[in-house]
Amino acid sequence: MSLDFSRNVHFVWALLPEIVLCAWGIGVLLAGVSGRRDPRRAGGEGAVEALPSDDLGWLTLVGIAVAALANGWLHGVTEIGASSMIAVDGFRLFANWIFLLAAAFGVVMSFTYVWRQRLQAGEFYALILFATAGMMFMAGARDLIVVFLGLEVMSISVYALTAFNRRDRRSAEAGLKYFLLGAFSTGFFLYGLALTYGATGSTNVTAIALAVENGAATPGLLVAGVALLAVGFAFKVSAVPFHMWTPDVYEGAPTPVTAFMSVAVKAAAFVAFFRVFLVAFGGAYASWYPLMWWLAAVTMVVANLVALAQTNVKRMLAYSSVAHAGYLLVALTAANEQATAGMLFYLLVYAVMNMGAFAVVLAVGRQAEDNLQLDDYAGLGNRHPLLGVFLTVFLLSLAGFPGTGGFMGKIFLLQGAAESGLWTLSVVLVLTTVVSYYYYLRLAWYTWMRDPILDDQHEGVFVPLSLRMALAMGVAVVLFLGIFPGGFMALARESAQGLAGVGTLLLGMAP
């Protein structure tokens, strides 16, 4: 099937996965409200809380599966005619797979947590679905207005999810902090958007690209707009020096939410970052290249050094996620097709390994927010060997150990950097990776080499069957991507085709 956006009906087909997710989110909300008043379930104390939340979780998973079907169907669809607000290309669809994967993993992680913490299940799962839809809008946006609205849908859902656990003061604090700083960064983004519109006379990415390449854009306004948009994006991907919120928010948010947002929010922000900067501002590469260079270098160095000093595992993983943003910024600085494909591949691996690591943190935290110190992991491997193995594989992959997906991801990023001749940045990437080995392996060392401090330290560590299966699949994926990266990398390369360097192609095209 081919889509012609001069007919408005075709927007419905182009946005099918997003529409499915939004509709399903509303359905889950309604089911959550009606489920609690269901008289059949009002019998026992536990029954009231337990049953609806699990049912709603499975209902949400079905919704994600339906959206995945719609996304798969879009692979066979082509765009004809003038470019419009919504892109239907491989880049968007590959990113959508990552969001759906992260959302599904996040929902599976939440089953027991939502029940134990007595969270309102309907709203919780619905917000996850809405956030995922917002990410998809960002990935598919070919208009800055749509990028902005997607960003807001995603952010507001995630703010609410962060503060969701009202019994926990840290959660409320994290939510407020995230909300205030996020609103601030939204101001930057919006101002940048307005200045870009002032400079080029359009908010459409294709039209902006055309104006930038033709030199029709007012230079001063354009540079100011690019800089402000970069600040807005850098905040969302948590690059140094816009990372201050990250450790506090990641520590305070409910762990399943932390896992979800550390992966999915970052992926969505990076995908939109790439599309806006490579396509719309591709012609102004020289003006934003130094900015990205320094952003990447500073992020990698600072995040990895600060992570060394962390003893709280959630904070350590937060700084690790900042460091990963730095690695991905190297790909943005390189700005070529190989780097874009490497970015997509890396985001896929990162989604699996980071969420896997957080899932183990959740298990050690007894499906709550306890036991987050390094000492709490002492001797975990001997008591719960399977959990220890899972954690170790995810940590090795985060560190970029050969044989894991994280290693191959870094190789692809380095290939992209080398293609653009970013030698200094490549060296920084490799050196900071070596530094990062210390804090990842320290946790693995605690897990296996230390004796438990108390005899009953690891009692009550428990992983529900659904999550255990998800973790096993995660390990399999991480190892598979590490040993046979070819297939997925080919897919990523195919998806990235036509995105980077698209500026030169556009010159012959009508906006």
Next chain:
Amino acid sequence: MAEILFFVFATVAVGSALGVVMGRSPVASLLFMVMTLASVAGIYVLLEAHFLAAIQVIVYAGAIMVLFMFVIMLLNLGHDYQRDLRGGLFALVAFVVSGAMAGLLARRFGGDEALFPFLEGADAIDAALVEKGALGVIAEPLFTTYVVPFEITGILLLVAIVGALVLAKRRAS
């Protein structure tokens, strides 16, 4: 006549905007802001954008400002944050930034005409106004070209309501 009215409205708008920034109490600032918005609505009327003017009065000067007023009065904000509001250095920075902005805009809009096809639209807008009316000029792009952002805004508002309710609702148990 129209020009005299324009200058009256413009003076009131700028003057009360200054009042918002300089005002000593939050309530006074807020009332000045209502005045600014109302005089901008007057300018809209002079531009024959009656619909925008009505929306401006109903939504901004009416609903949103009343909401602000409620928040300020319910939270009972005193004067103890005065020193947060004013600072010599910040005023200087703000002045420089606004100056730079004004300069850039002046260069953008006062310079080479050929660069801004969208500025030549004044006649086109008049023609469209005659053809479709003040409402049609807004409604048609909103529900055709910008239908996707329009729908996403709906989702955004729903998400905001759900989030606010989840966080603010009093717990039953």
